[in-house]
Amino acid sequence: MRAPFSELPVVFDGVTVAAGAVTILDNLTLEFTPGAPTLLIGPNGSGKTTLLRLAMGLLAPSRGRISWGGRENAAPLKRAIVFQRPTMLRRSAGANIRYALRAAGVPRAERARRCGELLELVGLEALADRAARKLSGGEQQRLALARALARDPAVLFLDEPTASLDPTATKAVEDVIREVGQRNIKVVMATHDLGEARRLAGDIVMLHRGRVVEAAAASAFFDAPQTAAARAFLAGELLV
Numbered sequence: 097m098r099a100p101f102s103e104l105p106v107v108f109d110g111v112t113v114a115a116g117a118v119t120i121l122d123n124l125t126l127e128f129t130p131g132a133p134t135l136l137i138g139p140n141g142s143g144k145t146t147l148l149r150l151a152m153g154l155l156a157p158s159r160g161r162i163s164w165g166g167r168e169n170a171a172p173l174k175r176a177i178v179f180q181r182p183t184m185l186r187r188s189a190g191a192n193i194r195y196a197l198r199a200a201g202v203p204r205a206e207r208a209r210r211c212g213e214l215l216e217l218v219g220l221e222a223l224a225d226r227a228a229r230k231l232s233g234g235e236q237q238r239l240a241l242a243r244a245l246a247r248d249p250a251v252l253f254l255d256e257p258t259a260s261l262d263p264t265a266t267k268a269v270e271d272v273i274r275e276v277g278q279r280n281i282k283v284v285m286a287t288h289d290l291g292e293a294r295r296l297a298g299d300i301v302m303l304h305r306g307r308v309v310e311a312a313a314a315s316a317f318f319d320a321p322q323t324a325a326a327r328a329f330l331a332g333e334l335l336v
């Protein structure tokens with residue numbers, strides 16, 4: 097048994113990311129703690145993807161510190177991320193998962209069983225032998241989730257996994273995310289879709305122009321947003 101939440105909390109302490117003269121994230125202080133999914137929302141360019149890359153450890157802050165379970169420089173062994181447009185290997189769906197299991201150090205004798213479990217979790221058992229790149233967008237997103245879960249993560253970062261999917265495909269992906277959350281895996285997910293945020297979030301972090309404008313329990317955020325920016329965003333107004 098792995099210790100649950102060994103990566104948590106993920107703590108951002110005064111984190112700034114700058115690219116040249118441009119400040120992409122500005123003095124962020126926040127925590128991702130065990131529990132229901134955290135949804136990152138905010139307009140295009142507000143910094144959601146950059147925040148996910150930092151939290152995964154793929155990008156270092158220009159200023160400030162990030163720690164995972166109290167450690168800075170922690171190896172990202174129990175973290176996984178699914179990017180907005182995942183790239184599939186030119187192999188079958190099952191082979192994509194088996195490759196991820198091997199990369200995660202799962203012994204050969206266990207891979208077939210684990211692969212079967214992951215295909216079932218994401219509802220792709222019937223498509224195991226289909227070329228991954230021939231799968232629909234929604235099926236590829238579910239395959240990408242299965243591949244990320246092959247790492248047996250304690251925390252899973254998702255960057256707009258349902259962007260450009262239709263309602264049926266979106267529901268299938270959201271069902272997997274809900275199931276993942278129930279397995280003690282912390283989900284931190286960016287979305288544009290406020291309906292999706294309402295359906296999935298335990299708490300919300302709203303970004304605007306590289307700053308956290310509001311971080312709150314989902315019920316508090318949706319029922320009583322504290323800032324003008326959050327109220328405008330919830331009302332469907334354009335935030336510029």
Ligand SMILES: Nc1ncnc2c1ncn2[C@@H]1O[C@H](COP(=O)(O)OP(=O)(O)OP(=O)(O)O)[C@@H](O)[C@H]1O
Pocket residue numbers: 115118120138139140141142143144145146147
């Ligand atoms: N390497 C970089 N150099 C310069 N600017 C960058 C770099 N990476 C990101 N940015 C800028 O930082 C801002 C935040 O980008 P980011 O991709 O994190 O936003 P986002 O909230 O994920 O947007 P979207 O909703 O469109 O996915 C954008 O204005 C982007 O152009």
Ligand SMILES: [Mg+2]
Pocket residue numbers: 144145146255286
């Ligand atoms: Mg993004």
